[in-house]
Amino acid sequence: MKKVITIFSIFFLPAIFFVACEDRPDVYEFPADKYVYEIPDVPVTEDYVVGVAYETKYRDTLYHVWYDNGKKANALYTGTPVLGEYDHREDPDVLRQHLDWGKEAGIDFFVLSWGGHGMNDTILMNWEKLYAQDPARPKVVIRFDPGYRFRSGKDSLQLSPLHMDSLRYDLDSVYTHVMKHDFAYKKADGKPVMVFCNFTNTSQVPRINDFISFLKGSETIHNHIWLMAELGGGWKSPEQWGYNAVNGYNGPTNGYVRPDSIKPFDAFFITDISHNSYDRYYSQYSYLDYNYRYWQERMKPLGKEYIPTVQPGFDDRVNTPASDRFFIPRWKDDTGAYAISDISSQYNFSSFTENPYKKWANVAKRNVGESRIVMIYNWNDFGSGRNLEPTEEFGADYLQYTRQFFKKQ
Template sequence: MKKKHIYRYSLLVLLMSAGLLSCKKNDPTVKDNFLNYQIPDVPVTSNYTVGAFYYTFTTLNANVTQIPTVGKYGYTNGLPPAGIMQQHIADAGIAKIDYFIFSVRSPTLDNKNYLVDSTTVNAFLNAPNSAGINFALSYNLNTGLLGITNSGGTTGNGVTVETDPVKLAAFYNDFKRLAFFLGKANYQKVNGKYLLIINNAQDLNSKDNVALYKQLRANLSAMGFDLYIVGMQNRWSPPERYYYRFQNCTDAMYEANMGDVAGDNDRYWNFPQYTDQNWAYWKKTIEAWNMEFVPCVMAGYNYQINNPTTNQLSVQRTADGSWYKTFTNVAKRNASKSRLIFVDSFNNFSVDSQIEPTQAYGNTYLDITRQAFKLN
C-alpha cells in the first residue's frame, strides 16, 4: 500500500513538472507585445485634404537652430514682412497643402488681439497668389474672457458659459463676426459645409452643449453658412472624457500636439505604435457617435527650444525625415471617410514642428507631405 502511494505521488510530481515545463515554453516574450509591430507604408489611393496650422510670432526664439530659407522673420502686430506670405503660399503649393488654418481670438471680447489675428488673415488674402490655396479659421476659445471655469462654482462643476448672459451673447456674436471671412471665395469647405475649428473645445463648459452648438449653427445658417465644426481635445486623452461636450455637437474631433509626449518616455520610445493604438481607438469611438476623426501630424517636437535645461526627450529631426514619414502613415491608417488631415504646423519654430523650408533641410518636409497625402 505504501509503495502504491509513493507511485501516485511520483506520478503527480512528474505531471506537475511537465506542466511547468509546458508553461515555460509559452511564456510571453517581447514578440508577443501588442506594440511589437511596424507601421506599414500606406499607399495613396485618392487624395487626402490637408490643412496646415499657420503661426505668427514677433521674433524667432534665440534657441531656434533651423533658419527659414527666406531668412529670419517676424510679424509686426500680425503683419508679415513683404513677400513672406507670398512665399509661404508658394511653399504650400509644393506640398500640395489645401488650406492654411489661422487662429483668431474673440472679436467681441478681445478685439485688440483679434485685430492682430485678422491682420494676418488679411495679409494672406491680399497676397497676389492667395487664390491658389484655401484657408480656414480656428476659434481660440478663451475660457477666462468668457467667465468659464471647469471646477468650483456653486455646484462644484464649474461656471458655465450661460451663467453670464452678456458673455453668452458675446460668444455667439464672435461667430457672426467671423462670417465675414467665411464669405470669401477661397474659404475651405468640407462636404459643402464651411469648416470651423474650435480650439480647446473640451473646455467649453455649458449647461447643455448640444443646445449651445445647435444655436451656434442656427445663427450662422441664417447668414447662409452651414458649418462643419471640428473640435479640438487635448493630447493623449480618451474621447469619452468630455463626450458631453462633443457628442451631437461637433462634426469631427482631433487631438492636438501628439508629439508632446508630456514626459511619458514610453510614448517617446514607442511613439508610432502608441499613437496608432490611440488613434484607432479614437476613430472607432467617435465614428460610433456619427462623427469623424481628423489625424493631426507634426514634423517634430523640441522641448529644449523654450526650456534649454529640461531633460524631457525631444523628437530630433533626421535628414531623411523618417519620423515624420512614419507619422503620416499612422495618420492615413486612421483617417475617417472625408480623408481630412491636419499638419501642426506650417511654421511653428518655437517647438520645431514646422514643415516650412529651412537652410538645413530645404524642401524635405514639403516633399514628404505631398508624397504622403497626394496622388503622384
C-alpha cells in the same frame, strides 16, 4: 452538520485551489503583436486633404514668440527660419511666401486662430486677395477661440446673455465675411470647416452641448458648418472626453478631461503627439496607430470622425533644457535622423533607416476618416521644433516630403 461541512471543505476547497492554479499562467506574456508591430507603407492612390496649423509671428517680447521675456540674447527657436524673424504686421509679403510654400507642399488649408477682431482681420483680407490671384494656394480654416469673451471672476460665460450674444455676433461675422467666401476651405457638401478650441474651461463653459448649439444655431449659420474640436496635446481615449459605449455620449465624469465633449462636434484631433513615456517611444508608431484606430472605430457609428495628427519633428530643448519629452528627429540627405538644437546633438540617431516623418504619415494615412483630412502640427512653431516652414538647416525638404507622402504623384 459540522462534520458535513468539514468533509465538504476537504474535497471542495482543494478543487477550487487546483482549478485556480491550473488556469493561471506561470508567466504573464504581454500581447506584443497587438500593440507592437510594423507600420506598412501606405501608397497614395488618392490625394489626402492636408491641413496645417498656422501661427502669426511678431517681433515683440510681449508675445514671447521670437525671444525669451526681455532677454533678446536668448533666441527661443529651433532651426533658422529662411525668412528670418519676420513680423506679420510689418511685412505682408510673409504671407505671400508662406502661401506659395504651402502650394508647393500640397497643403489644402492653413488653420488660423481668431479670437476677436484685430490684426488677424487684416491678415485675412490680404489672404483673400492672394488666393484670388492664385486659387492653387492654400485656403483658410478659422480656429475660433471664445476665450477673449471669458468673464473674470466666477461667473460663467453662459450665465451672461450679453457676452453670449456678443460671441455669437462675432462668430456670425467671421462666418459671413470669411468662411462663406471662396478662400475658406469647405467640405464636398459645401459646409465651411471650422476649428473650435478652448472649450475645456468648465467654469466659463459649464454646458458645452448647449454652448455649441447656441452658436451653431444662429440664423446666419443655421447649423451649416462642419466643426472640428481641438482636444489639445496628449494621447487620450474617447472615454476621457465623454464617450459612452452604450449610446456614444455622457460617459463617466470622475477625473476625466471633459465629460460631455463628444456630442456637439463633427470631428476631433489632437495638437501634439510628443510624449515622455518610454513605452510609447519604444513602440511609438504602432501605439499611435492603435490609438487613432480605436478613436476612428468608435466615432464612425456616431457619424463623427477622428482626424489623425502628425508632426515633422519635435525638439523643445532650446526652450526647455530640462524637458523629459522624447525627440521626434529630423531627416537629412538620407544619412540618418537627428534633431537640430545644440543640446540634442549629443544623441545619436544614426540607427534610423527611414524618415520618421514618413512613418508618421503612414500612421495617419491608415487612419483617415471620410474627409481624408490629415492635420500637421505645425507650420511655424520653431519653439519646439515642430515647424514645417523651411529653415536654413533643411531648406524646402519638408515641403517636398509633405507632397510626396500625401499627394498622388
